[in-house]
Amino acid sequence: MKSVAQGNKPLSIILFLGGIALIVGALVLDCMGSSYEYRGAMLVCGIIGFFLGLYLIPTKKHHRKIVYFIFLFPLLFTFLVTVIFPLVLGIGYSFTDWTGIKFSKFVGFENYISMFKDPAFIWSVLLTFIFVVLNMILVNLIAFLLALLCTSTVRGIGFFRTAYFLPNLIGGIVLGYIWQFVFSNVLISITKTSWLSQTNMALFAIVIVYIWQYAGYIMLIYITGLTQIPGDVLEASSIDGANAIQTLFRIKLPMIASTITICTFLTLTSAFKQFDVNMALTGGTGFVQNFMGSIVTTGTQMLALNIYNTAIRQNNYALGQAKAVLFFIILACVSLIQVRVSNKKEVEM
């Protein structure tokens, strides 16, 4: 390795300068509006040549720094282009009349004001909060009970764990269609009309599917927490005559407090971002009579789907982006609270 890095001065200079020449050449072509079809390949080759040349530069003193730069570049570059740059751009666009392609003027807070005047949006915000709270409680409760079952002395624990976890492997879209079949063709013999066609029951259906998908995963985390409780603590409590309920509330629950925090926030953020199941199961349809003085036709549409539909389906990019920024602010607040809570816990321990 070292010999390669040292004795190739001419090669390194050719590659380095050649790379720069190719990059500049490609960019000049771009700026002239050329449609020369190999200009993309030119750019890529130029970048590769630039880095190869840089790597081969015969310098002992700076070699380490050059390697650090080359190692950091690929991930940092993709990250900046796909996350940071669009984030900054997106926050900016939310104050304009952006159409997804261009914008002509700044409109201040107009997008933000108009979204709070829209009953359908307020409805989806309310719905999302109800859904999040409901799921947070139910998923954690069910997952914890499942974890207790899977750490008990019962036979077939391995099978139960695997079976309960299985739904988590499937993506939300496919899973949504499978459950659409369950609700509209199988359960219909009991429920008479499909739950998915009644707004209230459709919401209930989304909750059921979400628990079905997610509880097994949260259960695994609880199992890990429960098995990390030292055996001698449990032994001592049983010698002291604690019964199962006392052990559960006095020993097990306090000992896995940090696991509960993790699971609570995990279900919170994931329920909040729920999109796939919502889209595949109901597509956000459903009627709500007389909400804020008007009829809402998107009765089961939650926030993430509302953003998508506003931008993509209704082609209102600026408004959709403003909603997305609000979505981001709410999630950021939740994450900050989480950091606070877990830090506090660590100090206490």
Add this chain to the structure above:
Amino acid sequence: MKGARRTKNIILGIIGILIAAYVLFPFYLVVMNSFKAQTSIVESPVSLAGASVAQLWENLTKVASNSNFNFWYAFGTSALITVISLVLLAVFGGMAAWVISRNNKKKWATAIYMVFIASMIIPFQVVMLPLISTFRDVGKFVGISMLQSIPGIVFAYCGFGGAMTVFILTGFIKGIPYELEEAASIDGCSPEGTFFRIIFPLLKPVITTVTILNGMWIWNDYLLPSLMLGQNGKVKTLPVAVQAFVGSYVKQWDLILTAALLAILPMIIIFMFAQKQIMSGMVEGAVK
């Protein structure tokens, strides 16, 4: 006392089996109804009546040859995108994490690390719209198609998966003793040689975790590919293909359920082989 414990275990076992039956019921419906024709699915969705292997074969050929679904092509595209993204994330992520953890006393490295961590709270929804327009503009400008192309989507996955990958890998690399690298350096090993020959092989367990987490996400992801590749574009991943297929065959359950079976089968097969790693990997990723 012993008898009471046994009764308790039996009751718990029955409860466990009932829950398992409930959880697995939809899977049963998918598999079983793939063996049936549309009429017998609608007539008796739960019973085995009308199921035959010949019918499964017919459903499979219908689905696989369907131009909206194009199973093998979508499967290949999904597999290609997932594998390339995972390899790049592992290598680039390992490289970046190593640089960050070996410079953790320097301000620039700490700053980069902090930006990575903070970015993990950014939901996809807030960047998706400008991302698409940026990719479209950049693609037009430099003449490399970023939308509706596999390199473009791999690029995006490296960007979105980068933060979590670096976070988990950095935590692990910090625990590797620095003396190991010093020894290699004294023996005349270059920094890049040290990383690829000494550090990278040591990362195997944590790379497995990261690969499982990223793999589950990329394979099942719908929103990013549907926006970047388009609903009816030339390149389609499996979830996008299922969505396009279902959209064109409302209530054709024989075809939809067979398509669902084909879509979930690869994941189930991988899970059967790597069950332990997947389950523990998912937990580790969450706890960190």
